[in-house]
Amino acid sequence: MVGPILPLRAESIRVARGGKTLLGPLSLEIAGEGVTIVLGPNGSGKTTLLRALHGLERLREGAVRWAVPEPETRSQQAFVFQAPILMRRSVVDSIAYPLLLDGLLRGEARARAADAAEAVGLGGRLALQATDLSGGEKQKLAIARALVRRPQILFLDEPCANLDGRATREIEAILATVREQGTRIVMSTHNVGQARRMADEAVFLFDGRLIDGGKASDFFDTPQTPEARAHLQGDLFP
Amino acid sequence: MNKFVTVCILLLWPMALAADEMKMAVTTSFANSGLAEILLPAIADDLGLNVQLLIVGTGQALKLGEAGDVDAVLVHSRAAEDAFVAAGFGTHRREIMYNDFVIIGPSGDPAGAHMATAATEAFARIAEATAPFVSRGDDSGTHKMELGIWTATGIEPAGDWYRAVGQGMGAALNTAAGMDAYILADRASWLNFGNKAGLGIVFEGDPALFNLYAYIPVNPSRHPHVNSKAAVQLEDWLTGPRAKALIEGYRIEGQQLFRFSAVEK
Amino acid sequence: MNDILTGMIEAVRLILTLDPTLIEISLRSLEVTVSATLIASAIGLPLGAWLAINRFRARRAVIALLNALMGLPPVVVGLLVYVMLSRSGPLGVLGLLFTTKAMIIAQVIIITPIIASISHQAIRELWAAYHDLLISLNTTRWQRIKALLWDGRRALLTASLAGFGRAIGEVGAIMIVGGNIDNATRVLTTAIALETGKGNFALALALGFILIALAIAVNLALHLLSKTERNSLW
Ligand SMILES: Nc1ncnc2c1ncn2[C@@H]1O[C@H](COP(=O)(O)OP(=O)(O)O)[C@@H](O)[C@H]1O
Ligand SMILES: [Mg+2]
Numbered sequence: 233m234v235g236p237i238l239p240l241r242a243e244s245i246r247v248a249r250g251g252k253t254l255l256g257p258l259s260l261e262i263a264g265e266g267v268t269i270v271l272g273p274n275g276s277g278k279t280t281l282l283r284a285l286h287g288l289e290r291l292r293e294g295a296v297r298w299a300v301p302e303p304e305t306r307s308q309q310a311f312v313f314q315a316p317i318l319m320r321r322s323v324v325d326s327i328a329y330p331l332l333l334d335g336l337l338r339g340e341a342r343a344r345a346a347d348a349a350e351a352v353g354l355g356g357r358l359a360l361q362a363t364d365l366s367g368g369e370k371q372k373l374a375i376a377r378a379l380v381r382r383p384q385i386l387f388l389d390e391p392c393a394n395l396d397g398r399a400t401r402e403i404e405a406i407l408a409t410v411r412e413q414g415t416r417i418v419m420s421t422h423n424v425g426q427a428r429r430m431a432d433e434a435v436f437l438f439d440g441r442l443i444d445g446g447k448a449s450d451f452f453d454t455p456q457t458p459e460a461r462a463h464l465q466g467d468l469f470p
Numbered sequence: 471m472n473k474f475v476t477v478c479i480l481l482l483w484p485m486a487l488a489a490d491e492m493k494m495a496v497t498t499s500f501a502n503s504g505l506a507e508i509l510l511p512a513i514a515d516d517l518g519l520n521v522q523l524l525i526v527g528t529g530q531a532l533k534l535g536e537a538g539d540v541d542a543v544l545v546h547s548r549a550a551e552d553a554f555v556a557a558g559f560g561t562h563r564r565e566i567m568y569n570d571f572v573i574i575g576p577s578g579d580p581a582g583a584h585m586a587t588a589a590t591e592a593f594a595r596i597a598e599a600t601a602p603f604v605s606r607g608d609d610s611g612t613h614k615m616e617l618g619i620w621t622a623t624g625i626e627p628a629g630d631w632y633r634a635v636g637q638g639m640g641a642a643l644n645t646a647a648g649m650d651a652y653i654l655a656d657r658a659s660w661l662n663f664g665n666k667a668g669l670g671i672v673f674e675g676d677p678a679l680f681n682l683y684a685y686i687p688v689n690p691s692r693h694p695h696v697n698s699k700a701a702v703q704l705e706d707w708l709t710g711p712r713a714k715a716l717i718e719g720y721r722i723e724g725q726q727l728f729r730f731s732a733v734e735k
Numbered sequence: 736m737n738d739i740l741t742g743m744i745e746a747v748r749l750i751l752t753l754d755p756t757l758i759e760i761s762l763r764s765l766e767v768t769v770s771a772t773l774i775a776s777a778i779g780l781p782l783g784a785w786l787a788i789n790r791f792r793a794r795r796a797v798i799a800l801l802n803a804l805m806g807l808p809p810v811v812v813g814l815l816v817y818v819m820l821s822r823s824g825p826l827g828v829l830g831l832l833f834t835t836k837a838m839i840i841a842q843v844i845i846i847t848p849i850i851a852s853i854s855h856q857a858i859r860e861l862w863a864a865y866h867d868l869l870i871s872l873n874t875t876r877w878q879r880i881k882a883l884l885w886d887g888r889r890a891l892l893t894a895s896l897a898g899f900g901r902a903i904g905e906v907g908a909i910m911i912v913g914g915n916i917d918n919a920t921r922v923l924t925t926a927i928a929l930e931t932g933k934g935n936f937a938l939a940l941a942l943g944f945i946l947i948a949l950a951i952a953v954n955l956a957l958h959l960l961s962k963t964e965r966n967s968l969w
Contacts, residue, residue: 288870306873317868320861320886329882330872493833493916502933510917524833524914525929538822539832640932647934665934693822695830 237298237305237384238416239263240285245294247280255280257293258442262385262418266432267411269448270420273463276437278420279314282387285418286311307334310378312388316370323349323365324358327377334381348376352406368399375406379415386410388419392426404430424464428452436460491520492541492700495531497611498638500544500683503569503658503727505720509708512716517703527610527638535559535686538693542701546683547611560686561698566708567717567728568682571615572660573673574643575601575652583652583672590623592673597623600631602651606642607634615681616654622678643669656681661722682731708732742940749941757942761949764922767835768903771842775902776895779847783854783894784880784887787862798855804848809841813908816841820912833914838922841908846898853897857890858883892961896954903950923949 239261246256255277262268262285270278283289285296286309298305319326328345332338349355352372357365362373371391378386388407392400407430411417421427427434434451436444436459444460445451455461500506506523513521524534528545535543536559544566545551555563573592575583581599586592596603605627606613620627635645639659646653647667655663660671685708687701707713709732717730749757786798818824820832820840831837861883869879884891906924913920915929923946930939 286871288867309871311867311871313867313871317865319865319868319882333872333874333878493914498932520918522833522914522916522919524916536823538827638932640929640934644931644934663934665936695822 234304234308234384235300237300237308239299240385241297242285243294243297245284245296246292247284247289248292253292253440255284255289255437255440256442259294260285260435260442262416265411265414265416267407267417267419267430268433268435269427269431270418270435270437271424271427271460271463272420272422272437274422277440278422278437279389280440281435281437282311282389282418282420286387307381308384310381310383310386312371312374312378312386312391314389314391314393316374318362318365318370318373321362322358323354323360323362323373326362326373327380330377330381345376345380348380349373351379351409352376353402368395368402371395371399371403372406375403379410383415385416385418388417390420390422392421392423400426424466436463438463490518490697490700491522492697492704493522493524493539494704495524495526495534495540495543495545497528497531497545498525498640499546499610499612499656499659499681501525502639502662503656503720504662504722505658505717505728508716508720509713512712513704513707516712517700517707519700519703521704525638527606527608528614529609532559535688538688538696540688541696541698542685542687542704544683544685545611546681547614548682548684550614551684551686555686558689558692561689562686564685564705564709564732566683566685566713566732567730568680569728570657570674571612571654571679571681572657572671573652574646574655574660574669575672576650577668577670579672581652586673589619589673589676589678593619594623594625596652597625597627597631600629602631602633602649603627604642604646604649604651604653605632605634606639607636608638610638611681612639612654612656615679619654619678657725658722658727661725661727683728709734738936738940741937743944745937746941746944750945757945759918760921760923760926760942761945763835763920764903764924764946764949765953767838767909767922768842768899771839771846771902772895772899774839775843775847775850775898776891778843779850779898780854780884780891780894781880782847783851783856784858784883786851786855787858788876788879788883798852801848801852801855805852807845807848808907809845809905810907810911812844813841813911816844816908816912832912833916833920835913835920837912838909838920841912842902842905845905845908846902849901850894850898853894854887854891857887857894861887861890889961892957896957899953900950903953904946 242258242260244257244259247254270281272278280289284291287296319329324342324345327348328341331341331344346358349358352375354369354372354376357369365373392403404426407417431448434445434448435442438459444455444457452464455464501523510521513519524540526534528547528550531543531545532550532554534540535554551563554560573583581596581601583592583595586595605616633651635642639655640663642653643655643659643663644665647665647669650668685705687698687705688696690696690698714730717728718726720727786794816837817832819826820829820837821827865883869882904924906928909922910925910928913925915921915925923942927939927942930942
């Protein structure tokens with residue numbers, strides 16, 4: 233077993249592509265329990281930040297450090313992409329896949345995958361091809377697949393961006409349970425209402441820089457920057 | 471994955487074959503005669519020997535023997551055979567039988583080859599008329615026979631009318647049938663040929679057209695892996711009474727094709 | 736036209752009478768080509784996947800080489816294998832020339848580039864879709880290849896079938912390395928060449944029709960199999 237991998241510290245990280253800085257330099261710490269919401273307008277760098285923390289982006293500067301050496305954290309991290317990446321497999325086999333990677337036998341992996349599917353409300357869809365699911369179900373499948381290894385931290389990139397109200401509520405409920413079970417959640421959204429409902433902690437990105445944030449109650453009541461204030465009020469930027 | 475590889479290996483290396491077998495390179499004309507279908511089963515019966523035939527031109531047949539890829543050759547090109555044995559690739563040369571070549575041409579015979587009294591004259595008439603002539607052009611025994619006749623006429627065959635196709639007897643006959651051309655063919659191949667179209671025999675009977683088949687075992691001191699025991703057995707059989715009866719008795723459309731000519735050692 | 740008709744009639748007659756020679760050479764055609772396809776797939780499919788997911792310096796060169804090899808005339812392959820396997824060649828001691836094994840080797844060389852190239856295309860698309868997920872799940876290189884091969888299996892089946900189709904209809908190379916020996920290395924294509932050479936067009940055509948039917952039957956059977964699999968996944 234791997235010990236606690238948190239806190240996670242991003243130290244002066246910068247991501248650039250072709251000479252243009254997309255993100256940072258910025259520093260950030262994720263510790264304790266609960267939900268950190270990454271907030272910001274489109275193109276502000278939310279996706280890039282999450283991917284950088286998860287190790288999917290090459291850093292031009294700085295480093296992401298965990299409480300244990302990074303290779304040991306790999307199986308303890310999970311990521312849900314904005315557009316769910318679906319394998320050409322049935323629902324149960326899609327969810328079982330990470331367990332097979334860990335060396336579980338097919339039967340046991342499927343049994344645990346079936347439980348994980350049940351937990352997100354896909355219990356009746358096990359044999360369906362993943363690509364035949366509805367939009368909300370696809371995102372639930374991605375969440376179940378991310379959770380099946382019982383990670384310590386779960387990153388989600390705008391998981392509800394393309395979903396209707398009902399599917400959004402269902403996913404928020406699932407994530408509330410996940411949070412209670414002790415999984416640390418870091419999730420981006422551009423939906424202020426959702427951010428208010430879910431956040432214990434907030435991070436506000438603007439133009440690739442981290443310019444505001446803090447404890448949820450403080451940040452939502454008294455944002456320090458005009459950009460954050462405007463965003464929280466639903467203003468459109470020029 | 472491992473299972474998969476095992477299956478592949480099993481497919482690649484099936485059980486070794488039981489019966490004794492040997493490989494013999496023979497010429498296309500011999501194979502086309504159909505005589506092999508009579509002789510091979512009899513050999514299998516008498517000797518328990520499975521003779522596998524590689525059907526190629528004389529040139530390639532001798533190459534196969536030279537490389538040790540066959541155990542014996544049965545060919546018909548005297549000069550090349552002598553050179554082969556002299557170079558030590560074969561142990562010796564043993565005559566088995568002969569058949570003859572015929573000159574095939576369009577039934578109208580525009581070159582008047584049928585009026586010739588010798589093969590050389592027939593060829594000369596074709597060249598004079600610049601009538602289309604198909605040559606095997608593949609270094610086969612038939613090709614060598616054809617070139618020998620041209621040399622004897624003193625004519626260098628060249629020009630639009632002379633088409634060297636570089637293929638076997640059947641393919642060359644197909645080509646000749648397609649363009650109403652003259653062609654030199656062995657009688658057996660001609661009789662067995664299924665696509666005669668408008669062609670027919672325009673000249674035959676000149677002893678210069680006789681075609682002698684000889685058997686040469688590949689030299690085991692050069693290629694120790696050759697099945698020389700089988701090669702010796704086969705030679706004895708081919709020069710024996712059973713082979714004589716089968717060879718002389720073989721007929722197509724009522725015509726005898728081969729004459730047995732082996733002499734006792 | 737007449738030849739085609741008599742050819743068809745002859746084909747039907749040969750099949751209905753279960754002509755022993757026909758069955759023998761058809762089975763040998765299948766044995767050689769199925770073996771070659773299995774071996775070439777075992778090499779070509781992982782190679783295609785490997786090329787799709789790895790960036791290394793010689794990658795472009797290898798892909799260019801594969802494409803060039805796809806255009807290699809089978810006769811040239813046959814000649815090279817012949818020279819290698821001849822008793823006086825470097826691999827002569829194996830004694831493989833003029834056996835079905837030599838024919839399998841030649842066909843493997845001919846179709847491996849095809850299978851690798853088609854699977855490379857298919858796997859590259861799948862890899863683009865799976866990339867972030869498989870990286871996120873911390874997969875090893877071999878696990879990635881396995882997932883891509885398994886999930887891309889229908890496209891890969893198509894790649895293998897393309898190889899099979901090329902091999903079963905191939906004549907130039909196997910004629911040279913197999914020798915078209917009756918009862919030993921004669922297969923449908925070399926028999927067709929032989930009968931054409933004898934001017935027996937009807938028989939040659941009949942064998943041709945049987946060859947086509949065989950290729951279609953194998954394709955249909957495999958596609959049906961892969962369909963049923965789709966519906967009984969769990
Ligand atoms: N592959 C890329 N090449 C260049 N720029 C990119 C690329 N991907 C994203 N960007 C840019 O990086 C910035 C941040 O993008 P992103 O992190 O996706 O923002 P968000 O998720 O907040 O909408 C945007 O300006 C976007 O246009
Ligand atoms: Mg985004």
